[in-house]
Amino acid sequence: MATPDSPLLDRIRRRHAEVNDLAATSMSLNAIGRRLQLDRKTVRRYQNKDLAGLLASAQDRGHSVLEPFMEHVQHRFHSGCSSSMQLYRKVLALGYTGGYHVVHRYVVTIRKGIAVPARSATPRPRDITSWIMRPQESLSASDVAHLDAVRSACPEIAQACDLAREFTDMLRQRRGHLLRDWIQKAELNGPDAIGIFADSIRQDLHAVAAGLTLPYSSGIVEGHVNRIKTIKRQMYGRASLALLRARILLQA
Numbered sequence: 608m609a610t611p612d613s614p615l616l617d618r619i620r621r622r623h624a625e626v627n628d629l630a631a632t633s634m635s636l637n638a639i640g641r642r643l644q645l646d647r648k649t650v651r652r653y654q655n656k657d658l659a660g661l662l663a664s665a666q667d668r669g670h671s672v673l674e675p676f677m678e679h680v681q682h683r684f685h686s687g688c689s690s691s692m693q694l695y696r697k698v699l700a701l702g703y704t705g706g707y708h709v710v711h712r713y714v715v716t717i718r719k720g721i722a723v724p725a726r727s728a729t730p731r732p733r734d735i736t737s738w739i740m741r742p743q744e745s746l747s748a749s750d751v752a753h754l755d756a757v758r759s760a761c762p763e764i765a766q767a768c769d770l771a772r773e774f775t776d777m778l779r780q781r782r783g784h785l786l787r788d789w790i791q792k793a794e795l796n797g798p799d800a801i802g803i804f805a806d807s808i809r810q811d812l813h814a815v816a817a818g819l820t821l822p823y824s825s826g827i828v829e830g831h832v833n834r835i836k837t838i839k840r841q842m843y844g845r846a847s848l849a850l851l852r853a854r855i856l857l858q859a
Contacts, residue, residue: 619661626653672705673698673713677722680710684717691715730757739768740775763798770797783820786812834858 622643629639640650653661673680676698683694691711695703698710716722730753738746738754746754758765770793777785786808793805808815818824838854 616662620658623653623658623661626650630654673703673709676701676703677713680713681717681722684714689714689718735764739771743772766796767798767801770801777819781820781822783816783818786816786819 622645625643626639626645629642634642636647636650636654639645639654640647643650645653679698679701680694683697688694688697691714692707694714695707695710703710713722735754735757738750738757743751754768758768770789773785773789773792777783777789790805790809790812793801797805835855838858839851842851842854
């Protein structure tokens, strides 16, 4: 597909040719930069990167700020609003922070049928984890829709979601007697990471089953350990063992 002409792309073609012609004469990067009045790093980029890559990078320039609004621009354009200025004003009202020329350049590519397709936003791993681990009744309709879309797009995430929710239910409802069945299911059908986690649980099965069944925990002990470590960090290199012991005992 031919790359559309523009002053920017013409300048890139010309500079690429000039830099490589001078480089072919064994001229140094600094000398080429002085001759063409370019920074040394710019000269290296023109020398090391092929022309197609430079042109593609220039065409994508500005798309990052426009990307959240590309779908809206395309929809408006195909609905009959083909004025770059009108489209620019519409995306401004939606929160667009870029310049008019970025919108105009994208509208030109739509007219020529070479526009970069609008990409759907990819959820962050943190968001996906939150949708999976939170109680289902606490999810909004939008969260449910997004999670369903992710599950449909990636079967491994769907398997991980089901297994994570089963394990969380065991933990909250204290159903440790179901742990063996969960481990077997995770090892046979789960993603590799969950299969490894299940195998590590199997090695300490009785302790984990007790933790998922009994109302007791080591939380209080872990709290005291954390308190002692904090005191040690405060006194490191500044006080004696006797003072450390006294502080630990007095603050118990």
